[in-house]
Structure formats: structure tokens, C-alpha cells
Amino acid sequence: MDSQFAALLRRHRAAAGLTQEELSEGSGVSVQAISTLERGTRRYPQLSTVDALAEALHLDADQTAALAAAASRRGKSEKPAPKPSLAASPRQLPFASGDFTGRVREMELLTNYLTTSKGVSVTAITGMGGIGKTTLAIHTAHQVADHFPDGQLYLDLRGFGIGPPLEPLDALTYLLEDLGETPPVDLATATARFRTALAGRRMALVLDNASDQDQVRPLLPGSGGCAVIVTSRRSMAGLGGRQFQLGEPPLEESIEMLRRISERPDAPEDECAEVVRQCGGLPLAIRMAGARLASRPTWPVAHLAERLADGRRRLDELQLDDSGVRATLVLSIEQLAGSDDPIDVQAVTMFALLGLSDSVDLTSALAAALSDSPEPEAVVVLERLVDVHLLATPGPGRYRLHDLVRVAARELADQMLSEQDKAAANTRWIRRVSAVVWKASEYAGHGVTRDGWLDKEWLIGAQDLVNQDDVLNWLDNERANLVGIVQQAAVDQPSLAVQLAVGLNVYYAVRRAWLEWLQVNEAVLRLVSGGPDRIAEGLVLHDLGAAHAELGQYEQAVAPLRRAVDTADASGDGNLQALCLSSLSHVLERTGRTTDGIPYAERAREIGLRLGIPPRAAWACLALGMLYLKTGMPKSARRHFDEAMELLVEPGLEKYRGMIAQNVGVAYREAGQYEVAGESLRESLKLYRTAGAAIPEAEVLNELGRLRLAEGRYDEAIAAQSEGLAIAGQYGDWLVEADIRKSLGEVHHARGHLPEARREWRIALSIHEQHDAHGAAALQQLLRGT
Template structure:
């Protein structure tokens, strides 16, 4: 155990803001002498040395006496005490460190701390926790200074060294320092020392600032038992079990962060946009902003925008935010080293997990992702993730979801490169991609691959998803991971191109079910180069088709034409007739939507011919449907009816009721758009009956919604409401939020037609909230609808 003099000297030097070199110069001693004293190699310096140090540090009489006492441990203290005829006067310590002149903002936090620490009676304990560099100590010191008038018996400050070089301060040593600073006699027994401290504090009103605690156990013995003291504890680790009030400190608001940067950089008029970009690159972390401001202050000819450009390079961002041996990297390393040196195996596992998380580009770091990266069971991964949350290397925006601060992510990547081999990193990423691909293809299997995808699928791609035993399980899993799908795919294009196309093609079914058209578009754009430059023409055709289909679903019909034409060429080269017919049908639909009816007919005719020749009824039926819709727009009503009937007659085999219902529904919509309401009603009622026969509940809700839209077009508003209310009940029963949003939007249109604008806006607001919650492209048009109504 280090000497009390060494620890006390280091604490006073740190509180005064001196380096060892600066203290040596002020005390007119050698740097080696200061280093020797702080290491404890020289435990009992001469009185003249102690006086010189006390003068240089500006210690008050009580602090000077405590330092002298610690320097005369061999018996001089005991002798001095034995010669005293009266007990020493109670000390009134004033130990708070200097208040930084660049402290900015935190107005709400300071107000909340002051309100809590000055209200009522008794002991007030507050724990300020957060990641390294977030400004816990600065806030605590500032708050303690503001409380000086309320707590007139002084302020004690003690660095518990929970996260730093060397071991955390032992509770008994901490008690010794505090008792000496209060003019009390220490004890070598922890229980006795704890009691003496509580006795000493019971009759006083002072602020006790316990900085940089390692955990709550280190702090428990240092808390007053009664009286009117305030205790402020700071720590990177959660102290929820300590009692009192917990303050989790996050990033300051942008305006406060910009003001801090301007003040530290000595550029009060620096452009706000450029300052905001520097703050963004710093992740809003006060320590990083302070480093950035200091760098600008020392380089007065640098524009703020230049530093922002340098910080934009993630590979050297931490280098830019480092000054000497202090900075963001050094601060984060202390948290990691504290975990690595722990006796708790979960802490040690957390270090490896932290490095593995740095391998991922995903914003939401779910427990499933962590389990795959670490090759561990998901419940075990959750325990380790929560430990990283406890030490504020991770934050958790919601249950099962975790995030890395931008600068912490950079540190995690650096750690991954240092402690994991290239092979280990590649294997971890591959495990996640394979897991994701297996679940995606299992979803496709439940929903229906389609003939081409099923033939292209390799059985081993489904391996690794056996724990998800139902369609609901699979879809729920993917819903949780949804924000990770595109980043993982984009990362796979670079790291594992052999898996990227496989994953993108498999995503078709899930994205189509969730109508995530923009994400579907991004997925296929990400792998387009791989697919077109590879040797697999089926893969190329599928990616190009899905790219065109995504554009079409987003209403970008002109942009859909070129990829669909290229998809037809790839399909022909592959020899897959089904894929060729699919692409031909899709192109004919897009051309029909752009008004190029005559140009679309030959493509639909070719698709029909291929489907009939290959004996694939669904493909031929879909082509007949597309061709009939084209003819309907050329006023060739009889040809359209013939083709619609042919499409339905191709789907008479048992098990095809749902697909036949889809064809009938599309026929009904086409006739409604053409203004042939009686024929439309007949087709839509037929689709409803077919869906009921197939047990397709959500499809029934969709057909009911289309019947409601038909009634709206006919001016039969009450019937429309009946149909859509029935559909809404089904959607709610089965939890299909997209179907519910669609029906509510349609119901709002009916209410507006009835003159019930308030009810219409209510339905649209609910629909908008659903789309916003699930991040669909339909949110924009709904906002516009609400703004115009």
C-alpha cells in the first residue's frame, strides 16, 4: 500500500492543476524529488521540503497540518498529539479544485443538483454517472462551489482513483485522508474509521465530493450517517445501488457545445455551422470539444472548417483529439483497462465484447448481433452488454438495443485491431452475416420464395435459424434487426462479397411484406456491381428485377424501366424462363403506369407465352392479368375480360385460392380505376370469398378496404365505413400495422367526403404515427395530406 504522504501529495497536486514539472519549479525542488515522493519511495521528507511543497500548492492551515502529519508518520504525530492539552479545533476544509474558466452550459443540470442538494434536511447523496469525458467532474466541482454558502463548514474533495493509473483508492486509505483533513484521528480498523468519520460529519454542514469512484462498495464507508452534509459522487460505473439521487450525464445541447468550442478556441464569432460540424464530429463529448478547442486555439490560422475536415477521417479522429498524454483516447483506455484488470470474469469478457462491437457498422447493437459476433448464447451476451452499459461504454436507447458513442466506436475499432487477429475479426463478421442470411431466407421460405429463388437457393443458407420455430418468431426477429439490415449488407459488400448478393436477394420477401421499399432499393443498389460483374446470371437478373420493382413501388416508374430491361437480358442469358417471364410482366406493368400502353403489351404477351409453355400457372396468370390491364386501358374491353378470365381459370387447382384471390383483387381495382364499378364490385367480392376459403385473414382485410374505396368512389359512404371498419378489426386482431395504416388512411378519405374533417384528421394522424414508427416511405404523403386538410 502506498504511503499516505504520497497519495495526499498527488491529490493536492492534481487539485491544483500542476504537473510534476510545474510543482517542482514552484517548490524549487527537482522533478526527480517530486516523482520519488509521489511513488512513496521516500516516505518521510524533511520539514523544509514539506513546507516548500505546502507553499507551492497554496495549502490552507488545515491542509498544511495534514500534509505535515502524513510526513511524520514514524512517531512524530503521536508525540505531537501526546503533548496537546486540548483537542484540536475542528477543521473547515476548502479543498475544491479550481473551477475551469471554460465551463459552459449545463444550466438544467446545475439547477437540478442545487434544488436537490439544498432542499429539506438530512444527508443528501447524489451520484453523477456517465462515460469518460462527458464532464462529470467539471459539473460536480462547479455545483459544489455554488453550494458553498449553503454548506458553511467547508468542502472536502477526494479523488478515489477508480479509473486511472494504479489501483482504486482503498476505503481505509480514503477514510484516513478524510479524517485527517477534518482534524480527526485516523484508525487502522475500517469499522472504527467509518464510525469516526460519521461522528465527525454528524455535526457539520459541508460538501463531500468523492470523485472518480470505481463502484458503490468503494463509496459506502465514506458516506455520513446523519447530519446536514451533501455528498456528490462521480463515476463511470452505474451507482444505482448507492441510494440517493442518480444523475446520468449525457451530451450537452448543441448550442451549449458550440458556445464551449467558441470560448475554448478563443473564437467568439466562429461560423456556427462550422462549429456545429466540429461538435458533431466530437460526438458532443465535452472532453473532445475541449481538445478540439485547444487545438484551434494553438493554431490561430486554422479555419474551423479545416479541423472539421480532419476530424471527418474516422481513422485519425482520436489522434486529432489528443494532447500530450491526455485526451479522448486516453480517457476511454482507462475504462477499458479497469475492466481488463478486474477479478470479475464478466468484466474481462466485456473487454473482448467491446472490441467485437467495434467490427460492426450497425447503429443498433442488438443482443442477437453481439451473440453472433462473440459466438456465445444470447442471454450470456446480454449480461456482458449490460456490464458495458454499467461502465458507460455503451448506452441503451431501449430494451435489447445498445449503441456506441461515435468516438467510443472509433476506440472499439482500434481495440479490435490490437487484440483480435485478422482471422478472428473475419470469423466474427461472417458469423453475423450467416446468421442474418439464415433468418432472411427462412422468412422467404414462410412467405414463399417464388420458383426462381427457390431453385437458386442453396440449402446451407438456411442453416443457423433453427431456434426460430414460427413465422411470427422470424418476422419479430427481423423487425428488431431491421435497422441493421442495410448497414450489414453494405459492410458485407466490402468484407464478404460472397455472402452479400445472397443476403440481398433473400431480403426480397421480408421487405415486400413490410413494404420497406426504400430499404429494398438500397439493398439492391448496394450489391448491383457485384451482381452485374459476377458470373451468376440468375443472381444478376434477380437483383436488377428487385431494383426495378423497388423503384416502381416508390412511384419512380421511369427509373424502374432501365433495370427491368437489363433484368430481361440477364434472365434470357441465364436460361431461366420463369425469371424471364417475371421480368417481362414487371416491365409491362411499369410501362402501363407511365402511360406507354402499346409498348407494354408485347412484354406481357411474351410473359404469358413463356408461363403457358413452361406450365407455371401462377406466372402465366400474372402475365394474363398484366396484359388484361393494358388492354383495358386501350378500350379493348372484351380482350381484357377474356384475359382476366383466363388468369382466374389458370388458378383452379386446390391450394391456389389465395393467389387466385390476389388476381381477382387486382382485376377489381383495375375496373374501379376504369370507372366500371359493377364489374369491380363482382371481382372484389370474389377475391374476398377466395381469401376466406384460403384462411388468409390479412388479405381479407385488404379486400375489404378495396371494397370500401369502391363504395367511396360510388358515393356510398356508410357502406364504405362498414367495409373498412370490418377490415380494421381484422388487421388489429392479427397485429398487421401496415394494413391498419392503409385502412385508416382510406377511412379518413371517406370521413372527409362525409364532411367530418376532424374524424378524417384523426384517422390520418394514427396512420402517420404507424408509418413513422416503422419508418415507411408512406409517412411523407400522409404528412402532406394532413397539412393540406
């Protein structure tokens, strides 16, 4: 443990804001001697050395006597020192930086709490390293100093720094000496004496850089009108009092801070904003960036922004001498690594593993796969990283790395993990996602081609998800990351990327996440184009075209679907051929090229019949019927619609017949043939009810409502759609609920009931925005138009 003299000398030098070199120059004591004394290697300096140091540090008589006593082998000064008066008022707050900017709201809240609390007030300011905890604490303490006339104490508890944290007894020794008390040798007596010394006094204590609440608890006053401000990178919830988790300041405050420190009050706002963004809004990083600009007056702000954009050297740009963002973050990591708690040690490895992921939102499932540990154990380790503010938690079960912390995590991964370790961790995660994706596909039915292409081993790893809801909920939780996972895998693990993209069609169709479906297939298209696996290429091309079509981008869908047809022909997979031909014919129909679409639908029908796959032939017949209806050939259309229904007469196919009837009804409604449309939609409703398909039943009730709207039968429209809305609510299908509310709004609008229309559209828009579903833009346009 450090000698008492070493700790006192360091503390007085830090409070004076002097380097060892500056203290040497002022005292005449060599730098080497000062360094030896501060390390505790030399414990008992000569009195002349103590006096020289005290004079250079501008210590008062009491402080000089305490320093001399610490330097004496007998533990007391060699010359009599006057007994400090109990009325002495220590003023130990460090220098308050003149470039302090912002934090207006935080200062107001803290000041109000500290000055209005009855009895002892305890405020814990917590947050990640570099967020500005100490700066805020010191400025707040200066702000309220007049409210605490008996003085202010400041002590760095060294919770995160070089060397071990300050022991509570050592901390109390310093505090008691500063109060003119004789420190006892045991913690219990020291705590009691400290509380006695503070009783009846109004003092402010800043306990900076605490390691944990156990270190702080013995240092709290027992009664009286004192205020305590604790800063720490760990949670201090166990202390009671006010917990104040410090986050990033607003952009305008950050820009003002950068301008002030860089001495560029007129620096372009957009360039400053970009530097702040690259700094992740972290005050320490902004301070480093401002100092770099101040020392390089010829640099434009935009130049520094460009340098910071290179993630590989961002921390280098934000480092000055032995201080900076990297050094600050490393202290948190080293404190965990040096802990006796095995959870802390595991947290270091977990931190490095999290740096491997590009995902914005990190989940316990991801952490479990990366660390190859059970998910409940991974959660415990993740929460420890939250406790030391290396991770943020934006919501239950979700975690996030600050941009600069992510860079530090990647650097740690490079130091700790071999390339084989990194690859293995990423592979475990992608295989886990793939297993769940293909499990979702299995519940919905892969389809003939995908089922034949699937390797059953891909499903291994999702056995813990026992039903379809579990699978969909798991994917919903990871949805924000799925596109990024495929994109990253396309670089590192191409075969797994293709596996994922092809399997995601079912999940994205269920959630109607068409843009994301488009993005994952774009990410892997180059990996399959012209390759040996023509089925994979055909599926990716088909899904790419289908995603464009679902987004209403029919013209963009034509080219990939034409390529898909050619690739399917080359693969020899008849089902894939029929699938691609039917989809291409549908897209051509939607672009008005109905005549061009008929030969493709005819081929799809012929292949489906030849292969004995009734659903495939039925969908081709449906496409043909739509094409003939558009070309003014109603008899041919009716014949193919009837054939589609007749192909699905086997028991158990009622749901598929209902889908055909629903599409036929919509086609006739769009053609203005409302009576025939009604017959088909009612037949669809009957089939869905027979099959027990509740959500499709709600969808067809919505289509019936839209038909009644077209006929001007508003009450019947509202009745049908209200029934569908009740079913959607009962089964929790938010997408169908949003569709029906949009349609209900259209009925109210047609009746001239604008408030009711806007209400339904606003609810539907809220649902779309909450779930990031395609369709929000159309609702926004409806609301703007009313």
C-alpha cells in the first residue's frame, strides 16, 4: 500500500494542477526525487525537502504540518504544529475549467437538489468514462459553495486509474486530517470519528472516481446539513439518495464546446456537427478534438472530421500524450480485468467479443452465441458491463455500444482473440440466426424448391424455440440487425450469407418487411451470380424481383425475374421454373404488358400440371385469369379462375382455395365487376372459416369492406371491417389491424367524417412506425391530404 506521505503529496500536487516537472521547478527538488516520493519508494524525506515542497504547493500551516507528520518515522512533525481549529474551513475543490460549456439543465437539477435537501444529501453522478462526471461535479460544488459555509472537501478515490482504489480507511485518514482530527487505525472508529467531526457542520464533499458503493459508504456523513457528490463509472444505486446517470450533452452544447476549446467561435456549424458525431457526443472526445484543432490552427474543421471518419485511427486522433479517450476507456477495462470477481473478468472477454459485431442493437442472444454460453449467464455479464457504463441499455434485453467504445472493443478483440477465435464466434452467431430463420420457414412451409435445397442440419440450434410464436418473437427482437448480419456475412462467410438470405423469405413475408427483404437479396446476389448453385441463384433473383413487386416497384422487378426464369430453366428444377414464371407474369400484368405475360403463365401452368403440384398450377391459372381479365377476355379469365379452384379440391386445401377466391374477388373488384367480386369474396370467407384461418378471415373481411365502399354501401363496409378489426385484435396481428384501420379511414373520409378518418389513419401510422413496416408513407400522404 502507498505510504501516507506519497498519497498526500500526489493529492496536493493534483489539487494544485502541477506536473512533477513544474513542482520540481518551483521547489528545487529534482523530478527523480519527487517521482520516488510519490511512488512511496522513499517514505521519509528530510524536513527541508518537505518545507520546499509545501512552499511550492502553497500549503497552509495545517496542511504543511500534516505533510511533515506523514514524512516523520514517528508519525508526527519534528516541529510543534499548531492544533488546527475546529472552525477551520477547508477549500479543496480543484480548479473549475474556464471552458466548461453547457450542462445547464443538469447543473440546475443538481444545484436545486443539493441546496434544498434536508439533512445529508447524497448525489451519485454515474456514466461512462469521458462523459464529464468529474467536471460537472466540481462545477456544481463551486456553484453551491456559498450554501456550505463550513468548507468543501475533495478526494480522488482512485477507483479507476493506475494502482489500486483507495481503501476506505486511507480515505478517512485524509479526510480526518483535513478536518484537524487525529485518524484512528481501524475503519469503524475512523468512520465514527468522521461523522462526529461533520455533525453540526454544513460542508460539501466531492468523492470523485469511486470504484464501488462499498468504498463510499463509510465516507458518508451520518447527520447534519452536508452534501455529498459521488462520481463513478459503476452504478451507485445501493447508496440511496439521488442517482444521476449522465448522458451525452445536446448537439448545440457540444458544438459550442468544440468552438470554445478550439478557439474558433465562427467555425462552420455543419463541420463542427460532423466532428461531434465522430466523437459520439462524448465530452472528453470533443475536448481532445478541440485541443487538436487549437494546436493546429491551419487545419480546417472538416479536415479533422475526415481523419476521425477512419474508425481504425479515430482513438489515435483523440489522444493527447498519456490522456485521451482510449486511456480513459482502458482504465475501465483494466479495473474489470484486475478484479477478484469472476463476472468482472468474464465481462472483459465479453466486451471484446461484442466488438466483433456490426449490429447497432446488441442482444443477450447475440452475446450468448458469441461467448458460447447459456443466455442467462450472458445476461449477467452484460449487466456488469452496463454497471461500469461500457454498455448502454436502451430497453429491456437490448444493449448498445457507444461509437467510440465500439472502437475500443474492436481494438481489445484484436489484442485478446486470435483470428480463429473471432471466426468461430461469428460463425456460432450466424448459425444460430440461420437455425431460427429456417425454423420460421418450416412452420410456414418451405415450398418444394426450398425444402429440397435445405440442409436439415441448418435447423440444429433452434430447438429451444418450441412454437411459431417463439420463433417470430425471437426474430422480431433481432430484426433491426438481420440485414446487417447478412451484409457482414457476405464479406466474411459467403455461404452462410446465402443460406440466411434464402431462408428469410418467410419471415419477411409474414412481417411484410419488403425493403429489408430486398436488401438481403441485394447483399448476396453477387455471391450466387454465375455460380454452380443455380437453384440458390434462381431463388435469390426471384426473391429480389418479388421484393421489388411488393414495394410497388414493378418495372424494377422485371429484370431480376427474367434472369430468374433463365436461371431456373438452367437448374432443371421444374417447381422453381413455375414459381419464377408465375411471378414474372404477375409483374408484367401490373406493368400493363398483359399480352407479354400470358406465355409465361401458360408455361407455369403446364409445368405445375406435369409435375403434379396442384398449388403451383393453381397459382399459374390465377395469373392467367388476371391477365385475360385485363385483356378483355372475360370468358377465358373465368375458365382459368374456375380451373384454379378445381385444382385444389383435395381435403386440407381449403385455406389455399380461400386464397385463390380472395384474389379472384379482388381482381373482379378492380375490374369494376362488383357482383362477381362479392361472390368470390364471400366464398373465400366461407373457406377460411372452414379451415380455421382467422387472420386470412380478417383480411378478406377488409376486402369485402373495400368492395362495399366502392359500391357506396358505407354501413356494410364499416360492419365488415369492424368484424375483421376485432379478429385482428384478438389474435394480435398488428399488420392486419393497420390495414383495416387504413380502409376504415377511407370509408369515413368518403362519408365526409374527416375527424374519424384521421383518427383511424393516425392509429394505423403509429402501428407502421412502431414496427418499421412498409406503408407509413402512404398513410402520411393521406393525413397531409386532409
